[in-house]
Structures are given as structure tokens and as C-alpha cells.
Amino acid sequence: MTRALRELGEDKLLAQFFSRLNRNSRVVIGAGDDCAVVKFPGAKNWLLLKTDCVVEEVHFTKETNARAVGWKAMMRAFSDFAAMSGIPEFALITLAAAGKKTESWVGELYRGLNRAAARFDVAIVGGETSETAGPTVIVVSVAGFVERHRCLLRSNGKSNDDLFVTGELGGSIRGRHLRFVARIDEARWLTANFKVHAMMDLSDGLGTDLPRLARASKLGFTIDQDALPISRGCTVQQAISDGEDYELLFAISPRDRTRLEKFWRKKFPKLPLTRIGKLNRQSAISDQHLPCGYVHFSQRR
Amino acid sequence: MTRALRELGEDKLLAQFFSRLNRNSRVVIGAGDDCAVVKFPGAKNWLLLKTDCVVEEVHFTKETNARAVGWKAMMRAFSDFAAMSGIPEFALITLAAAGKKTESWVGELYRGLNRAAARFDVAIVGGETSETAGPTVIVVSVAGFVERHRCLLRSNGKSNDDLFVTGELGGSIRGRHLRFVARIDEARWLTANFKVHAMMDLSDGLGTDLPRLARASKLGFTIDQDALPISRGCTVQQAISDGEDYELLFAISPRDRTRLEKFWRKKFPKLPLTRIGKLNRQSAISDQHLPCGYVHFSQRR
Numbered sequence: 001m002t003r004a005l006r007e008l009g010e011d012k013l014l015a016q017f018f019s020r021l022n023r024n025s026r027v028v029i030g031a032g033d034d035c036a037v038v039k040f041p042g043a044k045n046w047l048l049l050k051t052d053c054v055v056e057e058v059h060f061t062k063e064t065n066a067r068a069v070g071w072k073a074m075m076r077a078f079s080d081f082a083a084m085s086g087i088p089e090f091a092l093i094t095l096a097a098a099g100k101k102t103e104s105w106v107g108e109l110y111r112g113l114n115r116a117a118a119r120f121d122v123a124i125v126g127g128e129t130s131e132t133a134g135p136t137v138i139v140v141s142v143a144g145f146v147e148r149h150r151c152l153l154r155s156n157g158k159s160n161d162d163l164f165v166t167g168e169l170g171g172s173i174r175g176r177h178l179r180f181v182a183r184i185d186e187a188r189w190l191t192a193n194f195k196v197h198a199m200m201d202l203s204d205g206l207g208t209d210l211p212r213l214a215r216a217s218k219l220g221f222t223i224d225q226d227a228l229p230i231s232r233g234c235t236v237q238q239a240i241s242d243g244e245d246y247e248l249l250f251a252i253s254p255r256d257r258t259r260l261e262k263f264w265r266k267k268f269p270k271l272p273l274t275r276i277g278k279l280n281r282q283s284a285i286s287d288q289h290l291p292c293g294y295v296h297f298s299q300r301r
Numbered sequence: 302m303t304r305a306l307r308e309l310g311e312d313k314l315l316a317q318f319f320s321r322l323n324r325n326s327r328v329v330i331g332a333g334d335d336c337a338v339v340k341f342p343g344a345k346n347w348l349l350l351k352t353d354c355v356v357e358e359v360h361f362t363k364e365t366n367a368r369a370v371g372w373k374a375m376m377r378a379f380s381d382f383a384a385m386s387g388i389p390e391f392a393l394i395t396l397a398a399a400g401k402k403t404e405s406w407v408g409e410l411y412r413g414l415n416r417a418a419a420r421f422d423v424a425i426v427g428g429e430t431s432e433t434a435g436p437t438v439i440v441v442s443v444a445g446f447v448e449r450h451r452c453l454l455r456s457n458g459k460s461n462d463d464l465f466v467t468g469e470l471g472g473s474i475r476g477r478h479l480r481f482v483a484r485i486d487e488a489r490w491l492t493a494n495f496k497v498h499a500m501m502d503l504s505d506g507l508g509t510d511l512p513r514l515a516r517a518s519k520l521g522f523t524i525d526q527d528a529l530p531i532s533r534g535c536t537v538q539q540a541i542s543d544g545e546d547y548e549l550l551f552a553i554s555p556r557d558r559t560r561l562e563k564f565w566r567k568k569f570p571k572l573p574l575t576r577i578g579k580l581n582r583q584s585a586i587s588d589q590h591l592p593c594g595y596v597h598f599s600q601r602r
Binding site: 020021022023024026027029030031032035036038040041042043044045047049050051052053055057058089090092093094096098110114117118121122123124125126127128130132133134135137139141143145 | 321322323324325327328330331332333336337339341342343344345346348350351352353354356358359390391393394395397399411415418419422423424425426427428429431433434435436438440442444446
């Protein structure tokens, strides 16, 4: 009980604390999915809530353009809305700025936050700015909604579902992580036209995130490594482990495959959609198609 | 434009950035009141959003009991709901813990957060835990609601209104700031039974907060210094400047005075309610009843 925090993995820490937390009858999904899903009194739609944190020297460096930092901080939270096919509406910002940051740096940061918010007609409705002796921390809290029948969880994948990813994986650190646009339009189009079973956004890398989706759905998976949409100049390993892709990963019945691929190409001609594998009933480790050494890919059930 | 942040007052900084931020037609009140007030699609009640930040060495010390830190972090946000007569329902927590904090410290922190949430049947629906090289920071984001006709702003005070405060002021640092209960029950009782015009919670001290309420209402004020409910062992100066009282300050027509005082004593016999002054049309500095030297009390219009 006196272990230092760093000895605990994040998932384990969260599971340990959040399983004991107070709930009430208005909670549909608490901690554990991309956003919290709750009921709002008198409304048919569900209220979605998400808070996300960006830290200097972890998510950006001293040299990163402040406007890009703001854009990223806001888009990361939006990406979690995309994951559930939700619509973000309102954002609150908490900034703990390192003492050396200038007014102009903070101004540029807010410009980036604001631009990202405007991209999806989200209003920034408040926040707080303070100083810290430590690294700069930006916390973005977003509220929005999703129609009940369009809310996508990680946990509803079916055995034999096809697994799809949008875009290309790996190498985000070379720049994409600072200028990506959350896949909200794509997610909304998907749920308007198809019966997707399960979805999430890829923030920690396919190698970490796919097992989370499979585990939440109580299923195994197989991956066709040769099919992975790898960013130019990246290795398979990078595509699986780099993280910060902010692409969508979803599971859908193979019956929808042909129609999905055809209409996707028409609707989003510039954005690849790739079938990378399948969900299945296997409970054993399903990484026969993956290069060895991916601890992340071990399937703990 | 290259001034360091510390040279800017918080109010000024916020005003500067928030005036330019993106809004949308669903925003009733953005930054500037205790909570943001927004419309939720399809609902009659308004959605209230608040995010609040507690920082080591500012709001608590290394020696402070972790459970008390958690309680305080949650109750501070609830106090802003009380200020608007709102009901908190859901909370999200972002913890950036200093590397030296132990698992047991984090466990106690969450126990405190959870206990405070349970006090008002609030569900903790998610959060994130990371490490920081700087001081520990806890950000609590809360969503809830208020009926439209019961939502109290700072800006609706009327000239000649009586000003009331709950409880006693000053000396919170001796312990009350770690164990206070947000005045949600009192606020809800007030709006169920009286037509309160304007309200806020006292977090930065009467000397800072009352001018904010008056300014928002475009009015001046007078204070009867001898009437102030001063905590035992405190000076007038401490009662005005200490801060962290987390009491309610509200403005109500003098016509309601007798009925309010009578029914309050019956309903909350242990909690003082004190008439401390009035709102008025004076635009000049209205501190004739206050000891000299309170910069905070200067009324900038």
C-alpha cells in the first residue's frame, strides 16, 4: 500500500479506484469507455462528459507552437466524442501554466483551443488559469450529447465482426498529433447509415487499444498484419505501438462489408478505410499474425 | 505582450481571453458567473457546468490529510452549484500526482472525493490519473442542472436590495476549508421559498466577492461593518479578506426581510443568517463603513 504510483499501470489504477466510486441511477456508462454516458433530467438524448489532460514534456515540448498545443488539447477530447458517435457542445478549460509562460504564449494557446472548438461549433464556456511550479498542464472538459440509438460503446462487439480502422497508423509524432481533426463527421455518418456494433478511438496505439475493445466485448481477435494501413515511412511495429493516431477502430457485421466499403469511398474519397481483422470467440492470445514482443498485445481476460 | 503571467491579475486575464472565445446559441451564461449555464437539447432544465482546480501548496500542504483534500476538491465545485441554486449530478476527476505520492495517498484522496460526492448523491463517472514532476493538481469537473426559474445569477441584484450572508466569515484556514459542506440545501430552500435576486458563493473573501456581485449587477453597495458575522477569534479584516468561507452571499428585496429571517431561524437554527448591508445606485467607492486599506474593496466600474 505504500508503493509509489509509477509502479502501478494506469488501467490497473483506474480499475482499482473507479470500481468503488459513487454512482447513481442516472449513470448509463461510468468510467471505462471513451466518454461517460449519463441521463439528463427530461431529455431523450444522453449527456456525454469527458475530461482530458495534456502535459508539457509528455504531450508537447517547450518548442511546440502554443496554438498547436491548444488545438491538440481540444481535439483529443473531441476524439473521444467521435468514438461514441457523440456531438461535443461545450468546453471548459483549466490551465496551470508554468511561471515562465508569457501572456502571449497563453494567448496563442487559447487561440488554438478556440479554433478547434469553432471547427465543431463548440462553445468555450469557462475555465480557470493559475500558475504552477511544475510543467504546464491543460485540462479540457467537454459536455455534449448523443441520441440513445446512435451511442456506440466498446463493449458491444459480436463474434465474427469485421474490424475496420480509418486513416493510416503510426508516425503521428512527426506532426499529425498536433493538427489532426477528430473523426466526428465520419463517426456521425457511420451511425446514420450503418449498424456499427462497437467503436473507440485509437489514442494509445492499436496494440493497446484493440485488446481493450475486445476485452470490453468479452471476445478475442485476429489481425491481418499485411492489411494494416501503415503511414509512409513507418514499420509495422510503429503502426501498432506509436499511439496518438486519433483514428476510429470499429466492429461491424461482415454482411455490411461491401456496402460500407463502397459508400465510404464515395463519401470520404481521401480517407482510407481498412479492414484489418476480425473479432472471434477465442479467449487465448490471438497474436499469431503479429510480430513477437508486443507485451501490449497480450490478451488478459 | 511578453509580460510574465504573474503580472496579470486573474480577473483581467480571464476577461481578456474569454471575451474572444467561441460561443454558440445554446449558451445562456458563459465564463464569468459561478457555473456556466447552457441549454441541453430537448430538456427544459438548464445544464450547469463547472470545473475547479486544487493545487498543492496553494489549497493544501504536504501535511494535509489526503481524504480532506479530496473532500475539499469536490465541495469547492459543489459550492459553485449552490451559488446558482443548482443540483450537481456527475463529476469527473483529473489527478496529476507528484511522483512521490503513494498508492495509499491516492486511495485516501479518492475516498474523500467519493464521500463528498455521496453527500449530494453525485456520481463520479470518470477521470484520469497521471504523474507530474511539479506539485499535485486535482481538477474536478461537475455537471448538473437547475430549473430555469430557479437559476440565480450574480447580475440580477436590484438597487435597495438587502445583502445577506450565511454562516460566519474569516479564519477558514484553521480547518473549516477542509471540512465545509457546500450550501446546496440552503440555496435550494431559498429558491423554493423566496424570490432571491442575485447570489454567489464566497470563495475569495467578502472583500473581493461582494464587489464582483455589485459590479455584475451594475450597482454599488454599503456594508454595516458592525453587523458582519465574524468567526470567533477573527478580526474584521480577516472576516473580509481571509477567503475560502464557502458561504452564500445574496441580494433580496427588503420586503422579504422579516419573513426570510423568521423562516430561516426555524429551518436552519444552527446556521446564522446575517443582513450585512445593501445594494444601491452609488457608483462611487462605497466603503465608508469599512476600515481603510482594502484595495479589494475598491469598486472599479
